Amino acid sequence: MAQSPAHGSDHHDHHAAGHHDPQDLKLLGFWIFLVTDVIMFATLFATFIVLRGGTDGNVTGAELLEMNGIIISTFLLLTSSFTSGVAVLAMHQNKIKQMIIWLVITGLLGAGFLYLEVNEFLHLIHEGATLQTSAYWSAFFTLVGTHGVHVTVGLFWMIAIIIQIVRRGLTDDTKGKVTVFSLYWHFLDAVWIFLLSIVYLMEVM
Amino acid sequence: MADHNNAHNSHGGERHEHGSLKSYIIGYIISIVLTIIPLVVVLNDMMGRTATIAVIMVTATLQFLVQLIFFMHVRDGEQPRWNLITLIFGVLILLTVVVGSIWIMGNNSIGMKM
Structure with a gap:
């Protein structure tokens, strides 16, 4: 269609493009990916909830989980979700420098979150709670770890996007990538809310 | 353009x-x-x-x-809001998996002794 020289089809293409903006389609495609990710986390949450009693006589979460670090990580991730939104706002005003600064702040907050999570895992392993200790800890590390892997992937993805924007500037294409990334980052914060609620708060209450 | x-x-x-x-x-x-x-x-x-x-x-x-x-x-x-429709579908599956697992495994735990 696009290669057809006919005027009629040219008009048609332009018309169609107005209704099916490729960036809109990419955004919808990413929504569908996020929903599949929701389903994956649903299975991990279900596994954790079902197995949470299965400590096999070993240490329980209530004995080992320390809320101080978790509270700090929660606010780090919540704030980074906010700053990634501010980055998108700056992008729509074509303030490329501001946008990169907000993205870097988002990344630093995300890195702080990961640092605390790795520290927490090391502390747990040191206290004798590993992936192999009991059904409870297997489910715990798989669920919390999967979220941590998502954050790690997000960090590298964001660095790649920043490098691309520095090289190519803000185009429809790179703008779409930043929009999709911020959607992903908000999603990770939403998943963390339920991790905090179901894994941590319900365990220490 | x-x-x-x-x-x-x-x-x-x-x-x-x-x-x-x-x-x-x-x-x-x-x-x-x-x-x-x-x-x-x-x-x-x-x-x-x-x-x-x-x-x-x-x-x-x-x-x-x-x-x-x-x-x-x-x-x-x-409109139509495909993203919202997709999301509602996802939440439906999420609730089915999570609530269904709790329900079924809650009954199974009789005799499982965890």
């Missing part, structure tokens, strides 16, 4: 799909409040077990909605 861009921009403006700094700040503040409420309730042992679980789940769900509306702009976009 310039025409197309203009049309696109004005179109985007009508949809308010980019949100505003104000809406992000409101969403951020509500999220912080909704995070602090369950923390205070749990860490001070303010309520009974059932009430605490209810507070945790209600504040978490509300905060999820805040993220969707203020940050992810799920209400915006062209």
Whole structure:
């Protein structure tokens, strides 16, 4: 269609493009990916909830989980979700420098979150709670770890996007990538809310 | 091309799909409040077990909605809202998997001794 020289089809293409903006389609495609990710986390949450009693006589979460670090990580991730939104706002005003600064702040907050999570895992392993200790800890590390892997992937993805924007500037294409990334980052914060609620708060209450 | 861009921009403006700094700040503040409420309730042992679980789940769900509306702009976009329809489908599967697992495994635990 696009290669057809006919005027009629040219008009048609332009018309169609107005209704099916490729960036809109990419955004919808990413929504569908996020929903599949929701389903994956649903299975991990279900596994954790079902197995949470299965400590096999070993240490329980209530004995080992320390809320101080978790509270700090929660606010780090919540704030980074906010700053990634501010980055998108700056992008729509074509303030490329501001946008990169907000993205870097988002990344630093995300890195702080990961640092605390790795520290927490090391502390747990040191206290004798590993992936192999009991059904409870297997489910715990798989669920919390999967979220941590998502954050790690997000960090590298964001660095790649920043490098691309520095090289190519803000185009429809790179703008779409930043929009999709911020959607992903908000999603990770939403998943963390339920991790905090179901894994941590319900365990220490 | 310039025409197309203009049309696109004005179109985007009508949809308010980019949100505003104000809406992000409101969403951020509500999220912080909704995070602090369950923390205070749990860490001070303010309520009974059932009430605490209810507070945790209600504040978490509300905060999820805040993220969707203020940050992810799920209400915006062209009709039909395929993203919203996809999301509702996802939540349906999520509830089926989670509630179904709790229900079935709750019955199974008789005789499983965990």
